[in-house]
Amino acid sequence: MKEELVRVEHGCFQNEDCAYRFEISVSRGECIGIYVDDHLTSGTAYLDIFKGCSHMKGGKAFSCGRRVGGQTLERWILQNSMIVDKYRFESRELTVWDFVVALGKPVGRDQRRNVEQRLRSPEAAVMMRQMELHLSMDLGLAEVSLLDYYRLCVFRAWLWKSELLVLDRLTEVLRQRDLEKLMQCVRLLLEHGTAVLLFDLDETFMCRYSDRIDVIKNRKTCYRLYPEEYGERLYEILGWKCRNSGIKQAGQYNGTSVVLRVSDLEFPGMPPLNFQICGGEIAFLRDENYSAAVRLRNCFLDGQRWLDGTFCLDGTVYTHGELAKLIGTEIGIQIERPDRSNGVLFDNLTALDNLSTCLLPKAGKWIATRRVTENILDEASRWFARENLQKPLRTWPLPQRLRFSYYKWYLLNPKLLICFFPFAGQETAHHEMIIDMLVTCAARGMAIWVISSGIDAICEKTENQEFLRRLRYLN
Numbered sequence: 161m162k163e164e165l166v167r168v169e170h171g172c173f174q175n176e177d178c179a180y181r182f183e184i185s186v187s188r189g190e191c192i193g194i195y196v197d198d199h200l201t202s203g204t205a206y207l208d209i210f211k212g213c214s215h216m217k218g219g220k221a222f223s224c225g226r227r228v229g230g231q232t233l234e235r236w237i238l239q240n241s242m243i244v245d246k247y248r249f250e251s252r253e254l255t256v257w258d259f260v261v262a263l264g265k266p267v268g269r270d271q272r273r274n275v276e277q278r279l280r281s282p283e284a285a286v287m288m289r290q291m292e293l294h295l296s297m298d299l300g301l302a303e304v305s306l307l308d309y310y311r312l313c314v315f316r317a318w319l320w321k322s323e324l325l326v327l328d329r330l331t332e333v334l335r336q337r338d339l340e341k342l343m344q345c346v347r348l349l350l351e352h353g354t355a356v357l358l359f360d361l362d363e364t365f366m367c368r369y370s371d372r373i374d375v376i377k378n379r380k381t382c383y384r385l386y387p388e389e390y391g392e393r394l395y396e397i398l399g400w401k402c403r404n405s406g407i408k409q410a411g412q413y414n415g416t417s418v419v420l421r422v423s424d425l426e427f428p429g430m431p432p433l434n435f436q437i438c439g440g441e442i443a444f445l446r447d448e449n450y451s452a453a454v455r456l457r458n459c460f461l462d463g464q465r466w467l468d469g470t471f472c473l474d475g476t477v478y479t480h481g482e483l484a485k486l487i488g489t490e491i492g493i494q495i496e497r498p499d500r501s502n503g504v505l506f507d508n509l510t511a512l513d514n515l516s517t518c519l520l521p522k523a524g525k526w527i528a529t530r531r532v533t534e535n536i537l538d539e540a541s542r543w544f545a546r547e548n549l550q551k552p553l554r555t556w557p558l559p560q561r562l563r564f565s566y567y568k569w570y571l572l573n574p575k576l577l578i579c580f581f582p583f584a585g586q587e588t589a590h591h592e593m594i595i596d597m598l599v600t601c602a603a604r605g606m607a608i609w610v611i612s613s614g615i616d617a618i619c620e621k622t623e624n625q626e627f628l629r630r631l632r633y634l635n
Contacts, residue, residue: 162187164225165323165355166237172218175205180214181380182206186324188353191346193366193373196359206376207359210326212238241324244313246333248306256304257297260316279319291315291345307338314345317354324355331362332584332613335448343369361588362617363394419607420576425469427455432469435634437576437607442598442630444610453580453611459483460493460578474575488518492574492606496581498565505565507554511544512537514553514564518572536571543567559590566597570604577601578609583618591618595627602630 168184186192196203208214216230223236249259261276278284279297288294291311295304304312310330317325327346331339346356346369358366366373367390375383375397383397421436430452437443447453458464465480472478473490487493498504506514515536540549544564553561569577582594595618602608608630619628 162189164188164222166233167222168216168219168233169221170219171216171221173205173209173214174217175208175214178205178379179217180205182209182376183374183381183384184209186355186357188323188355189350191350191356191358191369191371193358193360193370194376195361195363195366195373196376203359203376205379207243207326207328210237210241210243210324210357237324240322241326242313242317242320242322243326243328244310244317244330245328246330248309248333250302252300252302254301255297256295256299256301256312259301260297260312260319275319284319287318287348288315290348292341307334307341310334310342311345314342314349318349318352322354324357325349326357326359328359329361331360331365333450336614339365364617367394417605419474420609421470421472423470423472425471426467427452427459428467430455437609439575439605439607440602440630441632442602442608442610442627443632443634444612444615445634446614447581447611448613450581450613456578456611457493457495457580460487460491488574489572490575492569492572492577494565494569494577494579494582496584498562504568505553505561508552510551511549511553511556511564512540515540515568515571518568539571540567559587559593562586562590563593563597566594566601569606570597570601573604574606576607576609578611581612582610583612583615592622592624595622595624599624599626599630 164185164187166184166186168182171182171184173180173182194203194206196206205214209216212234216233221228221230221233223233228236249263251259254263257279261272261279291314293308293311293315295308295312301309310333314325325346330342334342350356358370360366363373371387373385373390373394374381375385375394377383385394385397417439418436419439422433425433427433435443435445445452455464459466459480460483463484470477471480471483473486478486483491492504494504506517509517512533516533519536520532537546537549544560544567548556548560553564556564579598582598583591586594598608598610603626619631622628
């Protein structure tokens with residue numbers, strides 16, 4: 161029996177004005193998967209326990225087998241755990257040494273000196289070799305590859321002898337082969353007695369690496385599953401049908417009108433793109449580490465040019481300099497979180513003003529603005545409450561704002577709609593709504609270009625056969 165590190169029974173945690181009920185139990189050398197149905201509320205609150213933002217208000221807590229109070233538990237967690245989330249620490253000034261040592265933990269001078277000595281020891285050199293970390297400590301952190309950055313995070317947990325490592329949604333960042341290499345490093349950490357929590361929405365990843373999966377639903381720990389229950393039982397709990405043996409390969413859509421054709425379109429650090437998308441088709445370009453999305457988004461939104469190749473929209477070849485005239489009219493851009501400050505919605509305007517702003521110019525000069533606005537309001541009232549349409553979007557709840565962002569493109573009806581990571585960061589409960597809106601836009605004849613990491617699991621869970629029929633994989 162492994163030595164228990166942390167246990168919370170009937171725990172009631174407070175995060176701002178919301179209460180959550182979590183059961184926590186993790187032992188040395190144990191890897192626990194945390195699956196959340198709603199990462200923006202339940203999952204964030206659970207993760208915030210390890211950041212010191214969610215506070216224990218009730219229940220029994222134990223640390224290393226000893227009964228402790230809520231404040232003592234929080235203090236132990238902050239001193240003995242490390243969090244690795246999906247957001248890379250960016251710095252042009254820091255070196256690998258700075259990241260591993262100086263940013264490890266807020267401790268005293270003597271402790272830091274001991275860590276520096278340990279980093280210079282033969283034991284540390286062996287561990288770095290085992291983790292395939294062949295890096296100079298003087299190397300700039302910005303020059304480290306994405307995989308080596310996360311390996312460094314795991315090595316840092318070993319160096320500081322952390323009792324608990326928390327990994328947050330790394331499947332959304334790393335390619336599958338890099339993820340496997342990272343988990344080899346995590347296994348080394350487990351062998352040294354460190355416990356690991358995997359926060360993720362990829363159940364296949366957790367089933368492969370977890371000793372147990374805790375399922376968080378409706379702001380509380382609902383189920384605790386062990387390997388023998390990972391199969392049909394897990395899918396039953398999550399409310400999905402059991403996955404079949406193979407990935408659904410769609411692409412049966414028989415659209416004939418080619419809307420977008422790219423030939424040898426070349427960006428820095430990417431192989432040339434060659435494909436075409438028909439009207440009414442949902443074409444999926446797999447991008448596991450966000451590199452393609454960054455380059456393409458910079459091209460369409462930030463004025464960066466492609467190196468070579470042809471971009472042909474609806475039979476007309478466009479240069480890069482001509483793209484700016486098409487964005488928002490012939491080409492729609494749907495980013496990951498449309499409610500962000502740089503998203504596709506204006507939060508301070510009403511929903512009706514958001515629609516009118518983009519639709520009135522399309523109607524031409526000689527129009528009766530008031531009449532067209534009334535027509536827009538009547539049309540939009542079929543989708544959203546009329547009184548809400550006349551309120552600022554900042555007052556709208558999710559997923560209504562998210563749904564509205566797609567509806568805007570539905571009314572504007574661009575020839576091409578480019579969607580960057582539409583499912584990333586969204587609650588699982590909203591995936592079906594996003595799928596429905598993608599199909600709705602495609603049914604108007606738009607060519608839909610989805611750039612995202614793997615969506616195979618989403619395809620396997622959806623009941624929307626029209627989405628599967630229209631979907632085609634580009635790579």
